[in-house]
Amino acid sequence: MAWRFFSFLSKIKSSKTLNPNVNPSSTKSPFSTSFLVTKTPKSLKKKRKPKPSPRTTPVQTQPNRIHELERILHRDALLRFVTRSKLFLSTQPEHVLRLDDAGKLHRELGFPRGRKVSRFIRRHPLLFQTYRHTDGKTWLGFTDLMEDLLAEEHSLMDSMELNRVEKVRKLLMMSARHRIPLSKIHHCRTLFGIPDDFRDRVSKYPNFFNVVIDNDRRRVLELANWDPLLAVSALEREFVVDEDGAKRKFSFPLKHGKGLDLEVDDKKKLDLLNALPLVSPYSDGSKFDAWTLEAEKYRVGVDAYDRNGVLIEKDPQVVFNEKLYKYAQVDEMEPGSDDRVEEQHLS
Structure with a gap:
């Protein structure tokens, strides 16, 4: 009988060594009595990356920005x-x-x-x-503060109305056929400091502007008469005062090898090959073909040569926007807000 007792003890020891993590309480009840949270909280779960959407995906790649x-x-x-x-x-x-x-x-x-x-x-x-x-x-x-800002904006617009009219006349003189749709001028009004009600103020200047209807049933602003005094770009005025300084803005000098042994006059002649001509933005560019070198130079001249003469540094809209930035509390907004991303894609 003794050998049966010792064999039973050996079976118990072998079962404990094979499964040392046996929970003794599991044999008492088939249900768990633990109060610990067994599920992973949502804050610790891995978030799935959203699928790319054409609403939020930028059109331009990051290196090209x-x-x-x-x-x-x-x-x-x-x-x-x-x-x-x-x-x-x-x-x-x-x-x-x-x-x-x-x-x-x-x-x-x-x-x-x-x-x-x-x-x-x-x-x-x-x-x-x-x-x-x-x-x-x-x-x-x-608010009362906003009403005061609007009143100040209207007073600034009224005081600079003649200056804004002159800017629009110069834009019409640089445009093709001296015509621009009123909707385009209204769309770019903040760049030139043009008031919101400019389309209503145009009727006060019949000697400068005509409002016509084009084939697409759009209201188009047309230049009434040509003013040669306005058809002078800021660069042309600088050319009269300082000819050499104006020419240097269009030159792209290249370094020539010492082995060429060029003189000063020879270097100037070679640099003339890379120099852009002085193109007046008020000249007629319709005679150039769209994709020729002359047309490209003309577009550069229209875009850059008279930028300072038409665009303004301190216009009423800029002054008003600066005050809006001051009181709109833009700096207190979170830098990673989702609203900013969506607002950039509003059309």
Whole structure:
């Protein structure tokens, strides 16, 4: 009988060595009595990368981007809600709008579709405010500070109206057939400091402008008469004062080998091959073919030669935008906000 007892003990020891992690309590109850969380929390789970969407995927690749221009676009996208809302509310009676209607006008007010407009209003408490009317509806309107800024903007536009008219005349003189659609001028009005109601102010200057209807049923602004005093670019004025300094802006000198043993006059003749001609942006460029070298030089001349003479450094819209940046609290927004990404892709 003793050998049976010792063989039973040996079986128990061998079973414990084969499975040393056996839970003795598991034989008592088939259910677990542990209070520990066995599931992985959502915050610790790996997030799936979203599929690329044409709405958020940039068209340009990263190496081809110009960071200075991208910074300007990013800054304008942050203030798009302020600028568009300012323009739209200015046309409304009493400068107010029902909040329910404002949530449907995402394109006019400049916020992404599907987002709440009240979220963007709270970001600019110094410019916009909401209040409840006697009818029980919530309305959106300007603050007293915003009304003062608008009044200051209108006074600046009125004081510089003749200067803006001169800029538009120069643009028409540089354009093809001396015509530009009014919609294009309205689209680029902030670049030249043109007021929002310029299309209404055109009728006050019949000696300078004519409004005609083209074949596409668009209102086109046409130059009434040619002014030779305005048809002088800023570079041509500089050429009269300092001829050598103006010529140096178009020269692209190359380093010649010492073995050529060139004299000064010979070097100047070789550098003339790489020099751009002085093209007046007010000359007629319709005679050039589209993809020839002469047409390319003419386009460079129109784009760069009179940029300082038409674009303005300190216009009323720039002054107004600087004050908007000051009071819009743009710097306090988070740098990685999703709203910024969506606002950049608004059309």
